[in-house]
Amino acid sequence: MSALPDTPDSPDSDASFLLELGQRVRTLRGLRGMSRKVLAKVSGISERYIAQLESGKGNVSIMLLRRVSDALATPLEDLLPSGDQAIDWPVIRDLVRRATPVQIAHAKDVLSGMGRLGAGARRANAFHGVALIGLRGAGKSTLGRILADKIGWAFVELNKEIEQQNGLSVAEIIALYGQEGFRRMEQAALTQLLARKELMVLATGGGIVSEAITFDQILSSFYTIWLKAEPEEHMARVRGQGDLRPMADDRAAMQELRTILQSREPLYARASGVLDTAHLTVDEAAAKLIAMVSPVLCRDACAFGLKDEAV
């Protein structure tokens, strides 16, 4: 890694992080009207250590910091320096925590620039077709293509769009720009897709759920289906395709796959529908997918004024 002074790992950056952390503790203590002595007493941390922390000299442990945040009755995250955060962020965050689902939907409309159109207009514009989500080997590409052929909609692979738009393969993008760069390009590619006025079956990348805004856009623009399978099947299918990259042939690979699946499951489960492809052939799974999607497409496409294009 480079040793430039402004890289996140550099000593200067560490020092300014600690300095800002200390300033935040001091400011919050002031806001709460607590003397250093009182904060020391309530948190059970010595006054001398708090003085060090506030002057940016104490490299505090996470457990001690938690005690400070408890004593200040402040969320731990408010003590941490966080770059270019909006000044109103704490207010927005607290309002969101208290908001009803309807209020949250309105807030999202406003923040994403749809506010003036109103909720109805947003929904009328939002239906772009069916999106398939799930871990590698779920069958997003295979079943997505079959479904699109069947209903006569365009079939789009989000990863292929990203590759075309950037003139690089997914592997090259990740090697050159890292996960963060890839996720930025994924978001840009999705935004471009949503500008198209055609209905489509979209096969997403397995990791799309890891970017909150991108995934939210998928959920609100497509009838989204999670293609589910057993961990062993994901592994066998990916290996069957001759692709061993993210699941290299070692004993830890299966455990890694389980961990990824487990951590993503609550997010995949936010889809409108779930198709369990376990122990099914491709044809059986495709038939189930078509059956599952057809009534919904008719209903949604009609509601969205796209009757002619529905199945």
Ligand SMILES: Nc1ncnc2c1ncn2[C@@H]1O[C@H](COP(=O)(O)OP(=O)(O)O)[C@@H](O)[C@H]1O
């Ligand atoms: N029931 C099933 N559903 C989907 N794919 C299946 C099924 N059984 C076996 N397969 C095979 O698993 C692989 C799925 O790969 P793919 O469609 O590329 O998944 P993804 O795009 O989700 O990574 C294909 O080779 C397909 O033939």
Ligand SMILES: O=C(O)C1=C[C@@H](OP(=O)(O)O)[C@@H](O)[C@H](O)C1
């Ligand atoms: O699961 C993941 O984290 C990824 C899955 C890939 O997509 P597929 O699911 O289409 O293979 C691709 O987006 C990237 O390599 C990351």
Ligand SMILES: [Mg+2]
């Ligand atoms: Mg695929």
